[in-house]
Amino acid sequence: MGVEVRVAGLTKSFGPQPVWSDVTLTLPAGEISVLLGPSGTGKSVFLKALVGLLKPDRGEIWIEGSNLPRLSERALYDIRRLFGVLFQDGALFGSMNIYDNVAFPLREHTKLTEKRIRAVVTEKLEMVGLVGAEDKLPGQISGGMRKRAGLARALVLEPKIVLFDEPDSGLDPVRTAYLNQLIIDLNQQTGATFLIVTHDINTARTVPDNIGLLYHGHLAMFGPREMLLSSEEPVVRQFLNAQRVGPIGMAEEKDADELKAEADAGVELPPLPPIPLQLQPSDGQPRRAERSPGQWCAENGVAPPPGSFEGAIRRSDGATWRTEEATAWPA
């Protein structure tokens, strides 16, 4: 099973340049969370801080009773084994074939025999659909395959927390859909805690249980998917709906003149689009952190945008919905 990651007051700067400050959030054990934010807001830095590759200036990262920034190098090394990381560029070794790339962490961190290693590598390559590509070099396969090879490598040490840095960048829409399904299925199979950095709004709207938005040096919001998808908060609303109107400009923040011009021109944000259903595991079982569609909205007295949860059946009391498979519906 996955483990909870609790971040409190985390602050990071490079010299005089602050990246973000006072980031506080909890990644619930076994759930999928997505982290969004304009380019350069420090999403990759956040992932690196979580695994202890970058040291924060202040704040806490609690995992299984340990506060990571306070750990010795030795203890940190042990905690890192809980993590699997898919770096932004896949980070495969160019001169090693796919098999050796995926086997690398096992040879580095375990005393497994080559026979055992073969079994684990084959299992992971099967999980990501790369059986048959073992002998290929990274330069000989497509970008989508490289991502999946990086994913197989991130999974070989049976991580309890998996961090994905833009797993879908550079993929075509069909491959992105396959990759998203793969992520859901891997979460279902492993029960690990997932954090995904993405720029893909469709991924952000349908894959996670929770969404966070980094903006302008702060965590603008973090919470259940429905909370952000029904939020009227201008930054959240503009970003999650990919709109030009709103406080975010081309160079991060619009200046007061630009915002005033928008206000004077009476430019308003278009209505919130409907909240889509979450992507479901392909084994037909409910997601591990399954909540009924509309549950968060109902519990918090928020009316979801019209047309939300299309494809689900409205419950007799009208408050929330359920998916076609009645399994998802709590008694």
Ligand SMILES: Nc1ncnc2c1ncn2[C@@H]1O[C@H](COP(=O)(O)OP(=O)(O)OP(=O)(O)O)[C@@H](O)[C@H]1O
């Ligand atoms: N090792 C480093 N030393 C100095 N500055 C750094 C370092 N790593 C990142 N930065 C700076 O921190 C800021 C955040 O970078 P980061 O790569 O985390 O952004 P990001 O949100 O992942 O962007 P993108 O969406 O483009 O991947 C940038 O201004 C970057 O230049």
Ligand SMILES: [Mg+2]
């Ligand atoms: Mg990045």
